[in-house]
Amino acid sequence: MSHPARRPADPGSDEHGVAQAPVVRLVAAPPAGASGNDQVGAGVDPGTYRGVFRRHAAGVTVVTLDGPSGPVGFTATSVASLSLEPPLISLSVSSVSSSWPALLHADTVVVHLLSDGQDDTAQRFAAKGVDRFAPPTRWTRLPTGEPVLTETAAWVRARLEHRIVTGDHRLLVARVLQAHVEDDDARPLIYHNGRYGTLTVDDRP
Template identity: 50%
Template sequence: MTSVSPFGPSTAGAVGPYSPPAGPPGVSADGFRRAFRGHPAGVVVITADAGRGPVGFTATSLTSLSLDPPLVSFGIGTSTSSWPHLKVAETAVVNFLGAGQEALARRFATSGADRFAEPTRWHRLPHGEPALDDVSAALRVRIESLVAAGDHRIVVARVEDAWSDGRGGSLVYHDGAYHPLTASAPRDHR
């Protein structure tokens, strides 16, 4: 079966051509959110300390940008409590959440909470950055640039250290909820 989409012909899972809604062009905030509800994203917690105590927030916008040099990006809202700290921080930690860490994701997504108080378990890295305990993987990054993007900033950062526990399993955000994604058996890539 072949169908046409606004992006050209497609044969996989096609449901017909795209039809924009009637009315004036543009998109509402609700329409924008609805479009992304079906797009699953990995969940991380970004932590930093710019000299005023540890801060952190849950993010689903982490992207690998470059292998050489190793660069990542993530977004942060300029109205968040973490933004005043992150905009002056030199380094940060990207903490990849495992399949069983929904409570941690929710804690770091809650406004007004003391995110580093009990029951959060964390430690400082040798360079002083706060890092969460028992995460599936982490990156220590040096912030290289902040790019204005509407009501957010895109943080571009160089990876300086990376580690993983090798257990597999991730936490993903999809359709307005957190979901555990467990590791499957290794594939034979012959």
């Protein structure tokens, strides 16, 4: 890899009204035989945990959806292919994300897979307090109404089916309804150790 330098909550719902959608709350069980003083598997401090996963290279995506006040979008590196039959994807979003209220009530999302050279797009959709859809962002709407970026090599449109409360994030599971590939040869944009980069292909036998 090479690098360039909220409606009020219903009873029983959480503060974000998650009971509006299918919910599973994940509770971790201690390892078999573990005592209350056993530190093995007790977890790590956030700094160490973050430091480890800075070394995990992840593909960069921009997720867009139609919100109550217009288009909503954000950069995500947590998107993953979850199932082939049926075609499902997953992504996680912080419970304090500004995009969460829109995601809570949205029916569908569009996930764009960014390519090498789209660092600016990734940074724009990760920035706070800006209009992410203002120029130079180029976008339009699909016939089904969702906002879609016009300069991405591939994207999928998916229907949100599950919103799962887990830790300080919400895990979303969505069923892919439509897939589009514009450029099969585009190199992916990857995020690693705080920087954007791409793949360097080794053609040696």
